[in-house]
Amino acid sequence: MHANVKQNVVPLITPGFKVACSQCNLRELCLPFGLSDSDMDRLDNLIGCGRKLKRGQHLYRAGAPFEFIYAVKSGFFKTDVLTEDGRDQVTGFQMAGEILGMDGISTEIHTCNAVALEDSEVCLIPFTELEMLSSEIRTLQHHLHKVMSREIVRDHGVMMLLGTMRAEERLAAFLLNLSQRFTARGYSPTEFHLRMTREEIGSYLGLKLETVSRAFSRFQDDGLISVQQKHIRIMDILRIKALLAPPDGRIG
Amino acid sequence: MHANVKQNVVPLITPGFKVACSQCNLRELCLPFGLSDSDMDRLDNLIGCGRKLKRGQHLYRAGAPFEFIYAVKSGFFKTDVLTEDGRDQVTGFQMAGEILGMDGISTEIHTCNAVALEDSEVCLIPFTELEMLSSEIRTLQHHLHKVMSREIVRDHGVMMLLGTMRAEERLAAFLLNLSQRFTARGYSPTEFHLRMTREEIGSYLGLKLETVSRAFSRFQDDGLISVQQKHIRIMDILRIKALLAPPDGRIG
DNA sequence: CGCAGTTTTGATTCATCTCAATTTGTGTGG
DNA sequence: CCACACAAATTGAGATGAATCAAAACTGCG
Numbered sequence: 309m310h311a312n313v314k315q316n317v318v319p320l321i322t323p324g325f326k327v328a329c330s331q332c333n334l335r336e337l338c339l340p341f342g343l344s345d346s347d348m349d350r351l352d353n354l355i356g357c358g359r360k361l362k363r364g365q366h367l368y369r370a371g372a373p374f375e376f377i378y379a380v381k382s383g384f385f386k387t388d389v390l391t392e393d394g395r396d397q398v399t400g401f402q403m404a405g406e407i408l409g410m411d412g413i414s415t416e417i418h419t420c421n422a423v424a425l426e427d428s429e430v431c432l433i434p435f436t437e438l439e440m441l442s443s444e445i446r447t448l449q450h451h452l453h454k455v456m457s458r459e460i461v462r463d464h465g466v467m468m469l470l471g472t473m474r475a476e477e478r479l480a481a482f483l484l485n486l487s488q489r490f491t492a493r494g495y496s497p498t499e500f501h502l503r504m505t506r507e508e509i510g511s512y513l514g515l516k517l518e519t520v521s522r523a524f525s526r527f528q529d530d531g532l533i534s535v536q537q538k539h540i541r542i543m544d545i546l547r548i549k550a551l552l553a554p555p556d557g558r559i560g
Numbered sequence: 561m562h563a564n565v566k567q568n569v570v571p572l573i574t575p576g577f578k579v580a581c582s583q584c585n586l587r588e589l590c591l592p593f594g595l596s597d598s599d600m601d602r603l604d605n606l607i608g609c610g611r612k613l614k615r616g617q618h619l620y621r622a623g624a625p626f627e628f629i630y631a632v633k634s635g636f637f638k639t640d641v642l643t644e645d646g647r648d649q650v651t652g653f654q655m656a657g658e659i660l661g662m663d664g665i666s667t668e669i670h671t672c673n674a675v676a677l678e679d680s681e682v683c684l685i686p687f688t689e690l691e692m693l694s695s696e697i698r699t700l701q702h703h704l705h706k707v708m709s710r711e712i713v714r715d716h717g718v719m720m721l722l723g724t725m726r727a728e729e730r731l732a733a734f735l736l737n738l739s740q741r742f743t744a745r746g747y748s749p750t751e752f753h754l755r756m757t758r759e760e761i762g763s764y765l766g767l768k769l770e771t772v773s774r775a776f777s778r779f780q781d782d783g784l785i786s787v788q789q790k791h792i793r794i795m796d797i798l799r800i801k802a803l804l805a806p807p808d809g810r811i812g
Numbered sequence: 813c814g815c816a817g818t819t820t821t822g823a824t825t826c827a828t829c830t831c832a833a834t835t836t837g838t839g840t841g842g
Numbered sequence: 843c844c845a846c847a848c849a850a851a852t853t854g855a856g857a858t859g860a861a862t863c864a865a866a867a868c869t870g871c872g
Contacts (some may be wrong), residue, residue: 414706443696460712466650470723505817505819514724521820732848768829
C-alpha cells in the first residue's frame with residue numbers, strides 16, 4: 309500500500325517520452341489501424357507522449373478523473389474493480405496494442421484500477437482531442453467504436469465463462485485466449501510466461517487461487533501443459549480445446 | 561423453435577411506424593440526451609421508424625449482419641450469447657430508454673441474440689448514419705461514447721457479481737438493480753413484475769433456476785420481499801442492501 | 813543467505829447443482 | 843367459460859465441485 313502511494317508520485321516527475329504511431333510496430337493492432345499516412349500523422353500529433361510504469365505501479369485508479377485512454381505499447385496490465393465491502397474482481401488483462409481506460413468515458417471518473425504487472429509503456433491519448441479528431445477522420449471514428457464494441461463483446465465472453473463454466477473449463481479458456489493473443493503478437497502460441505499471480509488468475513476466473521493451482525497441476529498430470537511457476541508450455545492444445553466442449557455435446 | 565422462425569418473418573411485412581425523439585418522454589434517458597432542439601430534429605430524421613415486437617420475437621440474432629442499434633421505446637428485452645457446445649448465457653435485460661445492438665459494431669455481425677420478453681417497441685437507429693451525424697454534433701458523439709462506456713462499466717459490475725458473490729447476494733444485487741432502474745423510469749421502486757423466467761434470471765446470475773427459486777423463497781421467509789410468481793414486492797430494501805455487505809466487513 | 817511472498821498439496825466443509833416429484837399458472841380450443 | 847395440456851415455479855433429498863483451513867515447498871529479492 310505504501311509502496312503504491314510512493315509509486316503514484318513518480319510519473320509526475322518522470323518526463324513523458326515521445327511516441328509516434330507511424331513508427332510503431334503495433335499500428336496494425338492498435339488504434340491507428342487502417343489510417344492513411346497523413347491521418348496517422350494527425351493522430352501522432354494528438355498522442356504526444358508516452359509513459360513508463362514499473363511493475364506494480366498504477367496507470368490509473370478508480371475515482372480518478374478521466375482524461376486519457378491508453379494504448380499499451382509494451383508490457384502487461386490488469387484492470388480490477390473493488391467494492392466498498394472489499395470484494396475485488398479482476399476484469400481483464402491487457403497486452404501490447406490493447407486499449408485501456410474506456411471505463412472512464414461514461415462518468416468522467418475511472419471506475420476501475422489499471423496496474424502494470426511488469427515494467428510497461430503506454431501511449432497517452434487525450435480523449436477530448438481524440439473525439440475532435442475522430443469527427444474529422446471517419447476511419448478513426450469508426451475504429452474507436454469498434455474498439456469499444458470489441459470490449460463489450462469480450463466482456464460477454466467473460467460472463468459466459470463465469471456464468472456457465474466449471475473450474476477446468478475456465479482455465480482452459482483462459483490459456484487458449486492468452487495463447488491466441490500472444491500468437492497475434494508474434495510470440496510463441498505454446499510457451500509463455502504468466503505475468504499475473506494465481507490469485508489474480510483466480511479473481512479473473514471467479515475461482516480461489518488454490519483451485520487455479522490444482523487445475524494447473526491436473527492439466528500437467530494429464531499431459532495437457534507443463535507448468536513451472538509462471539512458465540507455461542502448452543503440450544496438447546487440441547485436448548485443451550476439447551475441454552471446452554462438454555462430453556455430452558448437447559445442442560440447443 | 562418453429563414459432564420463432566415464423567415470428568422472424570413478421571417484421572418484414574409489418575410496416576414500421578414513425579418515431580420522433582423530440583416527442584418521446586424517454587429523451588432524457590436515451591440517446592438524444594442533452595441535444596438542442598435543432599440537433600434533435602436532425603436525429604429524428606435519421607431514426608425514421610420504429611418496430612413493434614411480440615413477446616418471444618427476436619430483435620436480432622447472433623450471426624445477423626449489423627446495421628442498426630436500437631433504443632427500447634417500450635417493453636422489455638433480454639440479450640444472450642450461446643456457444644456451439646450449447647452453453648447459454650443471458651448477458652443483460654434491457655428496458656425503456658436503453659440501447660441494444662452495440663455488440664455488432666466491432667465485426668459488423670451481431671454476436672448475441674436480443675429477444676423481446678413482452679410486447680415491445682424499439683427505435684431503429686442506422687449506425688453508419690449515426691456516425692456521420694455524430695461527427696457533426698459533438699454532444700451526440702460524446703453521448704454515444706458515454707452509452708458504450710456505460711455498457712462496459714455495467715459489464716464489469718456483472719463480472720463482479722458472477723466472480724465474487726454467493727447466490728443470495730447475486731439475487732439481492734439483481735433486485736436492487738431492477739428497483740433502481742424502474743425508479744428512474746417513474747415506476748414503483750418496491751413493486752414490479754418480472755418479465756423473465758427463473759431460468760433466465762438464473763442464466764444471468766450464473767445460477768440454476770432452482771437456486772433462484774430457493775433464494776426468492778428464503779427472502780420471502782425472512783420478510784425481505786413478497787413473491788408470487790413474477791410479481792415482486794420489496795418489503796425491506798435496507799436489509800436487502802445489507803446482504804451485499806458481507807458480515808465481517810473486511811476492508812482492503 | 814534468509815525471509816516474504818507465492819505456490820503446491822491435503823483434509824474437510826459447504827454451497828450449489830442435480831435429480832425428482834408436486835404445485836401453480838397460462839393459453840388454447842371445445 | 844371451462845377443461846385440458848403445457849410451461850413455469852416450488853420444494854426436497856442427495857451428490858459434488860469448489861471453498862476453506864492448514865501446512866509445507868519453492869522462488870526471488872534484498
